Amino acid sequence: MKKVTVSSPGKLMLYGEHAVVYGHPCIVTAIDQRMFLSAEKNDSGVFELNAPDVNVSNYSKPVSKIGNGEMPKGAQFVEIALKNVIRDKKISINGLKITTNSEFKSTFGFGSSSAATVCTVKALSELYSLGLSKKEIFDLAFKTVLEIQGKGSGFDVAAAIYGGTLYFVTGGKKIEELGLESLPLIIGYSGIKADTVTLIDKVSEKFKNNKKRLDEIYGEIEIIVENAKRALISKNFKQAGKLMNDNQTLLKELGVSIKKLDDMIESSLKAGAYGEKLSGAGGGDCMIALGPENKVLQIKKAIEKAGGQILEVMANAQGVRIEKL
Ligand code: MEV
Numbered sequence: 001m002k003k004v005t006v007s008s009p010g011k012l013m014l015y016g017e018h019a020v021v022y023g024h025p026c027i028v029t030a031i032d033q034r035m036f037l038s039a040e041k042n043d044s045g046v047f048e049l050n051a052p053d054v055n056v057s058n059y060s061k062p063v064s065k066i067g068n069g070e071m072p073k074g075a076q077f078v079e080i081a082l083k084n085v086i087r088d089k090k091i092s093i094n095g096l097k098i099t100t101n102s103e104f105k106s107t108f109g110f111g112s113s114s115a116a117t118v119c120t121v122k123a124l125s126e127l128y129s130l131g132l133s134k135k136e137i138f139d140l141a142f143k144t145v146l147e148i149q150g151k152g153s154g155f156d157v158a159a160a161i162y163g164g165t166l167y168f169v170t171g172g173k174k175i176e177e178l179g180l181e182s183l184p185l186i187i188g189y190s191g192i193k194a195d196t197v198t199l200i201d202k203v204s205e206k207f208k209n210n211k212k213r214l215d216e217i218y219g220e221i222e223i224i225v226e227n228a229k230r231a232l233i234s235k236n237f238k239q240a241g242k243l244m245n246d247n248q249t250l251l252k253e254l255g256v257s258i259k260k261l262d263d264m265i266e267s268s269l270k271a272g273a274y275g276e277k278l279s280g281a282g283g284g285d286c287m288i289a290l291g292p293e294n295k296v297l298q299i300k301k302a303i304e305k306a307g308g309q310i311l312e313v314m315a316n317a318q319g320v321r322i323e324k325l
Contacts, residue, residue: 001325003040004126008118008320010034010110011159012187012288012313013279015228015247018203018254019221020153023170027228028155029183030163032317033104035112037078037119038324041127044095047082049075051100053112063093077113081120081144088140091128098123107193108311109285111156113148117141118160122320134161137320138172151200163319167229178233183315185288186268186276186299188308190260192284199256199281206255217250224250241274241290248277256282263306271295271302286311 009030016026048060054074061069067083078098086093100119106112118141125132132140138161142154155168158175165183167176207214224247231239248265251257261278268276268289276289287308291299300310 001041001127001129003038003325004123004322005036005038005324006119006122006126006320007034007036007323008115008122008160009163009317010104010108010112010115011156012110012185012286012315013155014165014232014288015243015277016221016225017251017280017282018200018256019218019225020155020168020170021151021200022218024218024222025167025169025174025225026153026155027165027167027178027225027232028159029165029185029315030159030317030319031110032314033110034317035103035115035119035160036101036323037116037123038099039120039123039127040097041093042095042097046095047079047093048097049078049100050098051075051078051116053100053102054106063095066093076148077117077144078120080147081117081141082124084140084144084147085121085124085130089124089128089130091124091130108189109194109280111160114141114145114156115160117144118157118320122322126322126325134319135172137161138175142172149197151197159319161320163317165232165316167225178229180232180316183232184237184290184293184296185313185315186273186291186296186303187279187311187313188264188268188287188289188303189311190258190264190284190286190308192258192260194281194284196281199283202283203254203256217253221247221250237290238274241276244275244277244288244290245269251278251282254282258283260284260307261287264303264308265289267302267306268299271298273299
C-alpha cells in the first residue's frame with residue numbers, strides 16, 4: 001500500500017474535567033466534525049508535512065531527523081507521533097508525505113492535536129501493516145501528547161480512537177463505551193481560546209494551601225460522573241442536565257469558569273435548559289447544555305444573546321477510521 005487517508009473525530013468533555021487528570025473518571029463524547037490525514041510512502045528520503053489549519057506549509061526534513069531539532073508548533077504532534085511509532089515498532093521509513101485537513105477550527109477546544117496524533121499513528125499502522133489495536137494506538141498517541149504537553153489525562157486521545165460516548169479513567173485505565181443511541185447536546189462557543197496546561201496549573205496554584213478541599217471537590221466530581229453515566233444510559237436527560245449544573249458549581253469553585261461562559265450558561269438556564277456547564281479546561285472554549293426538545297430553539301437564541309456562537313455538532317460520532325486506501 002502506498003497511500004492511505006484516515007480520519008478521527010473531535011471531542012467534547014461532558015463531565016469530570018480536571019478531576020480526570022488526577023485519577024478520577026470522566027465522560028467524553030466524540031463529535032461529528034473530523035480531522036483528516038493523508039499519508040503517502042515514497043523514496044525521497046524526506047518527511048514532508050502540509051497542515052494548513054495550523055499554518056504549516058511545505059515543511060520538510062530528512063527522514064533520519066524525524067523528531068529531532070527544530071519543528072514548527074503546528075507540526076509537533078504529527079512529527080513526535082511519527083518518531084514514537086518508528087522507534088517503538090522499529091520500522092524504517094524511506095520517505096513520507098503527510099497532509100492534514102480539519103473540519104473544525106483548532107481554536108474550538110475540540111482536540112485537534114489529539115485527533116492529528118491519533119490519525120498519524122493509525123495511518124502508519126495501515127501503511128506499514130503494523131496491525132495496531134485500539135489500545136496500542138492509544139498508548140502511542142497518549143505518550144506523544146504527554147511528551148509535548150507534559151500534562152493531561154488522555155481522554156481526548158481515547159475519544160478520537162474509540163468514538164461514541166466513553167467513561168474514561170486517567171491514562172486509559174478504563175475505557176468503556178456507553179453505547180448511547182443519541183445525545184441531544186446544544187453547544188455554545190465562547191470565542192475565547194483556552195490553554196489546557198495553563199488552566200491545570202491555575203487550579204494547582206489556587207489550592208496549593210488547601211489540598212484537602214481540592215481532594216473533596218474531585219471526590220464530589222467523581223460521584224457526579226458515576227451518576228451521570230447511569231442517567232445518560234437510561235436516557236434521563238433531565239437528571240443528566242441537573243448533574244451538569246452540579247459539575248459546573250464545582251468547576252466554578254476550581255476557578256476555571258469565566259464571565260462569558262457564566263453568562264452563556266445562566267442565559268440558557270433561564271431559557272429552560274435542564275442543565276449546562278463549561279466543557280474542557282475552562283477559561284474559554286465551549287459550554288454545553290441539555291434541554292427539552294421543545295425548548296432547543298429558545299436555548300440556542302439565549303446563548304447567542306449572551307454572545308456565544310452555536311456550533312451545530314452531533315455527539316456520539318464514530319472513532320478513527322480509514323477513509324481511502
Ligand atoms: C481539558 O479539556 C480537560 C482537562 O481535564 C485536561 C485533561 O483531561 O487532559 C482539564
